[in-house]
Amino acid sequence: MGSQGMDIRVEPIADSGPVQLPEPLGFGRVFTRRMFSQRWDSARGWHDATIGPYRPITLDPAAQILHSGQAIFEGTKAYVRPDGRFNLFRPDANALRFNRSAERIAMPQLPVASFIEAIEALVRLEHAWAPRGEGASLYIRPVMIATEATFEVRAAREFLHYVVLSPAGPYFASGFQPVGVLVAEEHIRAARGGTGAAKTPGNYAASLAAIEGARANGYQQVLWLDAVERRFVEEAGAMNVAFVYEGREIVTPGLSGSILAGITRDSILRLAPDLGFGVRETRLDIDTVVADVAAGRITEAFCMGTAAVVVPIGRIGHRGRDHAIGDGGAGPVVQRLYGALTDIQYGRAADAYGWTRTIDVPTEGRAAA
Numbered sequence: 001m002g003s004q005g006m007d008i009r010v011e012p013i014a015d016s017g018p019v020q021l022p023e024p025l026g027f028g029r030v031f032t033r034r035m036f037s038q039r040w041d042s043a044r045g046w047h048d049a050t051i052g053p054y055r056p057i058t059l060d061p062a063a064q065i066l067h068s069g070q071a072i073f074e075g076t077k078a079y080v081r082p083d084g085r086f087n088l089f090r091p092d093a094n095a096l097r098f099n100r101s102a103e104r105i106a107m108p109q110l111p112v113a114s115f116i117e118a119i120e121a122l123v124r125l126e127h128a129w130a131p132r133g134e135g136a137s138l139y140i141r142p143v144m145i146a147t148e149a150t151f152e153v154r155a156a157r158e159f160l161h162y163v164v165l166s167p168a169g170p171y172f173a174s175g176f177q178p179v180g181v182l183v184a185e186e187h188i189r190a191a192r193g194g195t196g197a198a199k200t201p202g203n204y205a206a207s208l209a210a211i212e213g214a215r216a217n218g219y220q221q222v223l224w225l226d227a228v229e230r231r232f233v234e235e236a237g238a239m240n241v242a243f244v245y246e247g248r249e250i251v252t253p254g255l256s257g258s259i260l261a262g263i264t265r266d267s268i269l270r271l272a273p274d275l276g277f278g279v280r281e282t283r284l285d286i287d288t289v290v291a292d293v294a295a296g297r298i299t300e301a302f303c304m305g306t307a308a309v310v311v312p313i314g315r316i317g318h319r320g321r322d323h324a325i326g327d328g329g330a331g332p333v334v335q336r337l338y339g340a341l342t343d344i345q346y347g348r349a350a351d352a353y354g355w356t357r358t359i360d361v362p363t364e365g366r367a368a369a
């Protein structure tokens with residue numbers, strides 16, 4: 001199957017009746033009936049590529065994922081185009097980041113073609129689960145975990161790669177809702193030389209206490225500062241962050257070594273100049289940011305990531321004070337970027353960047369959303 005000849009065995013599934021999507025779909029709570037999986041060991045490399053029923057994974061209680069946390073994952077989406085075919089958005093970029101993450105966590109590389117082929121084969125079989133409509137998509141989650149049973153602290157010699165799919169509704173069911181972000185003063189997410197630039201679960205575990213703290217204080221996200229000086233803005237929650245100066249320049253922290261290189265971030269940095277905006281990657285001191293917000297030089301701020309595309313930031317909490325950005329609503333730059341990027345993702349506009357990969361899917365039996 002496929003040009004690389006990855007031999008994917010397709011197992012039957014017990015339940016193949018019509019797809020019923022719950023309303024509202026939400027994000028990451030519903031999973032389709034099939035999953036892709038394959039295994040790796042040092043003798044055979046990648047083998048046993050299978051698409052079978054979505055089911056629990058059986059692990060030895062000593063499996064290294066459970067002790068050393070040797071795991072990586074990705075997040076990307078399939079979008080239903082107006083012509084009924086599906087678009088993947090820059091899956092090669094996800095494949096390359098998966099391999100960069102794998103290298104950092106001492107896991108085996110996965111050929112880019114196999115990463116994409118596993119996704120495409122699964123999406124074709126599960127196409128009926130893709131919701132249509134503004135902001136809806138089929139979220140794709142590739143994962144790799146260490147399955148070897150040992151308490152030794154060393155790279156495992158056995159791994160499982162799997163892919164699961166989750167139909168996702170619009171991130172904001174009723175239009176843009178700006179979020180409040182609380183600057184993390186006690187915790188840091190990642191340090192340079194650590195794993196912040198890799199998509200590995202430990203980074204997310206390290207962020208949870210701060211996220212809960214922000215929520216308890218009425219904010220939706222954490223604004224992370226650098227680990228050394230506790231001064232420079234890094235990311236917002238599990239998204240990249242940018243500030244709009246004077247309504248025309250988009251300024252975002254440069255990739256410091258502890259920031260995850262977001263594919264949405266990269267896309268916006270490439271798209272924005274073609275929409276007439278300036279872009280700048282630099283170090284952003286939180287005190288300067290707060291002063292520029294107060295002076296009205298920063299007119300908008302937003303988070304960027306695959307799940308929500310762009311999320312306006314309405315206010316920043318810092319040292320016990322709340323700073324509203326602009327009028328606290330979704331500004332014109334955020335709306336313009338959202339429109340331009342999603343038009344490409346959904347195939348409503350021509351893709352001048354070669355970002356989308358269109359796949360044919362059968363047209364019958366599709367779910368209503």
Ligand SMILES: Cc1ncc(COP(=O)(O)O)c(C=O)c1O
Binds near residue numbers: 238239262306
């Ligand atoms: C920590 C972190 N930063 C940024 C992003 C945004 O990356 P992307 O735009 O590739 O989804 C993500 C999501 O993957 C993330 O987990």
